[in-house]
Each structure stands twice: as structure tokens, then as C-alpha cells.
Amino acid sequence: MWIAIAAINLAIAVVLGAFGAHGLKSRASVEQLGWWHTATEYFFYHALGLLALGILTKILPELSFKLPAVLLQLGIIIFCGSLYLMALGAPRWFGAITPIGGLAMIAGWLGLAWIMVRVQA
Numbered sequence: 001m002w003i004a005i006a007a008i009n010l011a012i013a014v015v016l017g018a019f020g021a022h023g024l025k026s027r028a029s030v031e032q033l034g035w036w037h038t039a040t041e042y043f044f045y046h047a048l049g050l051l052a053l054g055i056l057t058k059i060l061p062e063l064s065f066k067l068p069a070v071l072l073q074l075g076i077i078i079f080c081g082s083l084y085l086m087a088l089g090a091p092r093w094f095g096a097i098t099p100i101g102g103l104a105m106i107a108g109w110l111g112l113a114w115i116m117v118r119v120q121a
Helices: 002-023 030-059 066-087 092-096 098-120
Strands: none
Touching: 002 030, 002 066, 030 066, 030 098, 066 092, 066 098, 092 098
């Protein structure tokens, strides 16, 4: 399931990246384009992370990577989503929720580290 979710995320990231590069270029400020670029960059990184978790799930079926995957997906939605919304004109206070998404991403990666450390013990 996570491989399919990752593939969908990656397709959406390409679409949003292209929209930012072509559709927003003449309408958005430099700051808004920066937010869009950051959101798209993090979207790609973490969608690739989800892909890796999906592959790990296939390679190591005895381990559950669900929590790290869910945290990465939530991070994508909250972190990237809030930046995309601000880039499209949402109030700047939306930036207050961006770090929550970042924390979810960090927690997802730390969750993966925890799982792998426990396997080695």
C-alpha cells in the first residue's frame, strides 16, 4: 500500500512543481515562489521516503513501518500543504502550523531509526 501511496505522492509533487514553475511564476511574489519551491522539494524528499518504507515493508514483512509512514504522510500534508496554501494567498498565520508538519516528518524518520536500532539489538 505504501508504495502506491508514494507513487501517487510523487505524481502530485511533479504536477505541483510544474504548476509552480509555469502557472505561478507571473502571479506570485518571490517569497510565495520560495514557499512553493520549499514545499515541492520537501514533498519529493518525503514521498521518496515513503517509497523506501514501502520497499522495506516488502523486504522485511516481519517489521511494521506503519507509524513512520503515517507520520511522513501527515508531515507532507501539513508541512507542504500549509506552504502551498500560503503561496496561493492564504494568510501568513498558516505558517504557524508548518512546524507541526516538520515535526511529524522528523518523528517519522526517528521512528524508522528506532525500528532499525531495535532490529539490530
